[in-house]
Amino acid sequence: MPEYRRVLLDGAAVQAVRDGEELVAGDGRRVKAEEAHHLPPVVPTKVIAVHLNHRSRVEEFQVSLAPAPTYFHKPTSALNAHRGAVVRPEGCKWLNYEGEVAIVIGGTCRNVSPDEAGEYIAGYTVANDYGLHDFRDTDAGSMLRVKGADTLCPLGPGLVTDWDFRGKYLRTYVNGRVVQDGSTDEMEWDMHYLVADIARTITLHPGDVLLSGTPAGSRPVRPGDVVEVEVEGLGRLSNHIVAGPTPIRTDVGAQPTESEEVLSTALGGDWEYRGIRPPRRG
Incomplete structure (x- = not known):
């Protein structure tokens, strides 16, 4: 390939x-x-990500899957590359990895069926959809600052064409230890469905990226950690976590929080927030 x-x-x-x-x-x-x-293997005009798609992640959170996918946006200023540094801002604690497959659009795409969507895909690459959950209590659920901070969208190492997404393993490693172990077969909605769904109302341009969701096991990392995402047939994306050089300004805007929602999401399940059992603190 x-x-x-x-x-x-x-x-x-x-x-x-x-x-x-x-x-x-x-x-x-x-x-x-x-x-x-x-460098990032593509130059997108937009990066769109699906919320929940892997069944193991749904089971981990003990929630019901929505009848159709829901999405959020990561600004292109969040793009990062293979072996790039991922920044955890000073004053923040809850930076989580999320290993994913990224779909890369190859041709202008609008109003296509799932059966047609594959014709508009240039290829695929590995992604790590980092989230800074310290800001989960703001932005009315859009997750702009959770998912959109600088460096939080590494892609790479390369764009692979002629890759069949079916039946491929996806693993994330922190300092060499496997922390996520999933498969593309556990996705509720496959790559072609996601492209067709978004393209109903949003024109996708060559280079645009769709992140297809993460399996169970997303947890916080800290400066000094090395995080790698490996997808069968696509390669291994490696990044290291560094501390931000300056603190989050306190004279403007919402500040990092450590609410039950922040903790439960960062630690792997909003069952804690919903009171099913007492929240864990470590």
Whole structure:
């Protein structure tokens, strides 16, 4: 399966094709993949993510799945790349990983059926849909600041074409330990359905990204942790967590909180918030 990566070569962004352990630019220049400065593999006009899609995540939260998918938006300023630093702002504690498959649009797409949607997909890449749950009590459920902070949308390492999404494993590792272990087969709505659903009312342009949901096991990470997401056939996306250089300003806006909703979501189930059993504190 062809794999395309965007990297910096001599200070310029170029697309390169993976050839074994090397990346080959269009002009023939080569660089070792392990030594390359990676960029996000695509340049989207928008990044749209589905809330709940993996059945293991639904079971973990002890909720009922909605009759149709619901979505949120991550600004393109949140984009990050393979081996990039993910920033946990000073004063925040609840930064969670979420390993996912990212759908990349290849052609302008509007009002298509699920059967037609595959024709508009350029390929797929690995994503980590980080969430800063300290801000979960604000923005009226849009999750703009939970999901939209700078660096919280790593994609990569590359864009893989001709990849069949069916029956593929998805695993997330923190410091080498498996913390999420799921499969694309546990998705309630597959990749083609998600594209067709969004494209009913929103035009999707080449390069646009749809994040397809995460399995159970999302938990907080801290500065110094190395988080990797591996998807069968797509590769392994690696990022490290760093502390933000400056604190969240306190003279404007909503502040980070540690409510029951924040804790229960960050720790893996809003059953705590709903009082099914006492909340855990550690």
